[in-house]
Amino acid sequence: MxxxxxxxxxxxxxxxxxxxxxxxxxxxxxxxxxxxxxxxxxxxxxxxxxxxxxxxxxxxxxxxxxxxxxxELGFRPPAAILPTIELEPPVRRRNFLTATAVAVVAPAQDSRPSRVGTSDVIRLRSGLDALMALDDKRGGHEGLERSALSGADDALDKVQQASFQRIRQRLFSVAADYTATAAWSALDARQLERTQRHLDRALYLAGMAKDPVVELRVWNSYAMLAHQRGLHTQAVDAGCAAQATAITRRDPLFASLAHARTAIGHSNLGDRTAALRSLGYAQEALGKTSSDEPRPSWIAFYGGSELTAMTAIVQDRIGDPSRAEAASHRALSSIPKQFRRNRALATTRLALAQLHQRDTDQACATASTVFDLMKGYPLPGRMRTLLGDFHRDLITLAPDARVAQEWGDRFRSEWSRT
Missing domain, CATH: 1.10.260 (434 Repressor (Amino-terminal Domain))
Structure with a gap:
């Protein structure tokens, strides 16, 4: 059957x-x-x-x-079987049936349960998927952030209407995910104070939901926020907190991301040994990952390509720009096309690795393609900052080179346009 x-x-x-x-x-x-x-x-x-x-x-x-x-749950009523009854005079029978309908149907309607449940959770989660698809193309911006906060408010409103703890926890989880999405959008736009507020709220909601996946997502963003603030020891601590979440013991993909994020923190502190050790752990965990596991849409960016891109960051920061360049090329050959923003960031990292090897002409040519990759969309704040880092290093290493001056002119033009 x-x-x-x-x-x-x-x-x-x-x-x-x-x-x-x-x-x-x-x-x-x-x-x-x-x-x-x-x-x-x-x-x-x-x-x-x-x-x-x-x-x-x-x-x-x-x-x-x-x-x-x-x-909607798949149940189907059996075919109606009408009872055999003795016919009564029409008026008496009609009055009896009407009275019965009032007595039986009306109370059932009044006592129907609240409709807040799994269908609401599914609907709200589908909204998250749409926001993440927009982020992959355009990056963080205020419109995305506002939409995410609106989704969180919607989920929290429904928490008050849900009758069962299981559904309330699911709704808290969705609210935490939406709030973490708002935090990520603010982080990508380099709105650091708003990022902090959203992350604090998301961590609280993840705790209410008992959701270790959202907890790991929040700690991953905390590590990135600490890096943007130049607090590299805090970035390592946040990476270690991500490693300690329960999901890393159940799903090695999340463990791999946590180790890779910690590796970047170590590289910013100049700890070459710890950075390479964490990269090794990340690679080992990734090798144990199954593609069949159901996972939220926000983690779709992470896999072998993204780990290779993060490896390029670590290698450049610990003083191995040639290896960083090779890793960037490998990453760009496999990052899916829909991750436009991630491809643009990896391209900027490639340009930095080339510049740090004093290959100025090639570095400027590579960096210029970033504007083409993001054509039609404003540059997110995090990308603008990274391009600013490239411009600063370019002026430092080759202040008089003509190609550097030409690239600087385009950089200023694109900066003012976006």
């Missing part, structure tokens, strides 16, 4: 096991004055479609738990 795929999907999204769903349904039944008799076997019968239409109270409880109708 075909299983109930709709209920299976809803349980997976809500994080319910069979016994946990039975407990949630029974809790709703007891709350409304009915004995909770749903067992693990009952849920199994629903999942296998052996039981296609639970009785009314169970259906109402399921609707409250998941926030959608029983039909």
């Amino acid at each position: 075909e299983g109930n795929t709709s209920l299976i999907s809803a349980m997976r999204e809500a994080g319910f096991k069979q016994a946990e769903l039975a407990e949630a349904v029974n809790a709703h039944l007891r709350l409304h004055g009915t004995e909770g008799t749903v067992s693990d076997r009952t849920v199994r019968n629903w999942l296998t479609a052996k039981s296609r239409w639970p009785h009314q109270r169970q259906r109402e409880a399921l609707e409250a738990v998941f926030g959608c109708t029983a039909e």
Whole structure:
């Protein structure tokens, strides 16, 4: 017999096991004055479609738990079987049926449960995916930040309406993710004070949600914020905090990102040994990663290509620009096209590595392609700062070179345009 795929999907999204769903349904039944008799076997019968239409109270409880109708959960009512009754005079029969409808239907409508549940979680998460797709192309900006904060507010409003702790935790998780997205947008735009406020809020919400994935995301952004502020010891501490989150023990992809971020912190402190050791841990963890694991959209940027790009940063900062150049070329050959902003950042890193080898002409040519990659979009603040670093190093290393002066003219023109 075909299983109930709709209920299976809803349980997976809500994080319910069979016994946990039975407990949630029974809790709703007891709350409304009915004995909770749903067992693990009952849920199994629903999942296998052996039981296609639970009785009314169970259906109402399921609707409250998941926030959608029983039909949307894959249940189907049986064909109606009309009872055989003795015909009565039309007026008496009509009055009786009307009275019955008022007595039975009206209370059921008044007592219907709140519709806040899994369907709301799914809808809100789909909004996150759209924001992350926009970030991949354009980078952080105020419009994205405002949209993310609006999504967080929407999720938190629904927390107050949800009847069950499981759904409230899911909504807190979504709110934390939206707030972390707002923080990331502010960070990419180099709005550091706003970034700090959003990250503090996101970490609180992640704690309320008991969501280690969002916790790791927040610590990863804290490390980047500390770097932008020049607080490199704090960046290492934040990277270590990311490594300590529970998700790194369950999914090596997240562990790899945490180690790579820590490696950058060590390289900024000039600790070559620690930086290379952390890169080794990141590579080792990445080798254990399965592509089949379901993960949130914000982590889609990270993989072998991004680790290679981060390796280029570390190698340039510890004094190996030739290896940094090679790593940048490898990264650019494999970073997916949709990650336009990340490709532009990796291209700027390549230009820096070339410049640090005194290959001024090639470095300026490479850096100029960044403006072409981001054509049609303003340069995010973080990218503008990195290009400013290139310009500063260019003036320091080759102040009189004609190509440097030409690139400087274009840099100032593009800066004023964006």
